[in-house]
Amino acid sequence: MARRKTGRDVHGWLVVDKPAGITSNAVVNKVRWAFGAKKAGHAGTLDPEATGVLAVALGEATKTVPYITDALKAYRFTVKLGEATNTDDAEGEVIATSDARPTDTEIAEALHAFTGEIMQVPPKFSAVKIDGERAYKLARDDEDFEIAARPLWVDSLEMVARPDADHVTLEMVCGKGGYVRAIARDLGEALGCLGHVIELRRTWSGPFDAEDGVSMDLVEELAKSPDLDDYLRPLEDGLDDLPELKATAEGATRLRHGNPGMVIASDVDYGDEAWASFEGKAVAVGTYRAGELHPSRVFNQ
Incomplete structure (x- = not known):
């Protein structure tokens, strides 16, 4: 018998x-604990040292995660020129330099x-699976392996600042599955100077903006309090x-x-x-056919 999930039924998004x-x-995990929610998930991983929008779905909102994951996202990041690292960011070891x-x-x-439709090879220190194993685990064990290139849509990529000769700050809008670290690595190689990411921030993701995000300090301060629901x-x-x-x-009843x-x-x-909505609440997602919605996902909220 499957173990029953504990917690309260809370549905919606918290933009962190x-x-x-x-x-x-x-x-x-912290957000789920703070709300006492039965279920939680996020719409797109950020590296540990990255900051910015992390959209956390609670309850029935987890069924809408794929639509945020597939949406365009924007990043602002700084590349250090002249050095390549084994992780393509500042957490790794310098493996090559250039003057x-x-x-x-x-x-x-x-x-x-x-920009446009490009082919990108994810960093070796990433969660991509290689024969059932995470790439970062193989990389930590000094295994010799290759990661196949995969398509990525880059809507825009612009230089927004050049603090000094060793650094450049860029802004990118891209689709699902993009690795900013790989952009920095490949740009450095294309310029003949090498490069890696030293600072990364996701400024927006689909309809969610970092300026509207709550801090983790606030989440902890209001944990288990009804006041936290005001930010949902x-x-x-x-x-x-x-x-x-x-x-x-009648249609809402059938859809449910x-x-x-x-x-x-x-x-x-x-x-x-x-x-489809009824009385302001989402009832289902599906395919429209001649006056009816044929549901693929049903919401119980």
Whole structure:
């Protein structure tokens, strides 16, 4: 018999402005404890030393995580030029150096090759699986292995500051599965000067902005208190990129039981993915077909 989950039924999103020095999973565990929630998850890992938006889903909102994971995300990061590390960030060991330093113009021109649909090889110190093993575990054991390149959509990549000859600050907007560390590594190689990330911040992720994020200090201060619920954002925010359809009362009942339900017609085309609401609450996500939504996910909130 499966063990029954304990905790209260709380549904929605908490946007955390993650500090450096803590893993994404540790943030999720702390948030789940603070709310006393049965279930929690996050929409996109940040490296331990990275800061910024970590969107934590609670309860039924965990069913909307894929829509935030697939959404565009923005990063601001600083690259140290002249050094390559084995982790592609400042946590690793320096494995090569270069005296070359590119000009601002050379950097700006090189960035064009990293926009649009690109192929990216994830860092060896990453959670990518190689024959069932995490790459970072193999790397720690000095195993010899290769990671296959994978496609990444980079919407934009711009230089926003050049503090000195050894550093450049960039802003990137990209799709799912992007590794900022790999961008820094590959840009350094393309410029002939090497490079690695020394500072990284996710400024927004889908509909969630770092400026609206709560601190972990506040989460701990308000833990187990009703006041913490005031910072919870609705489950529906996770469906921001999908069109909304209004369900009829009968349609909502059918949808909640996993059956096709009647929705009020809109400009959604046949076969489009959409979500249905009733009395302001999300009922289901599914495919629109001739006046009905055929559910793929049902919400019980």
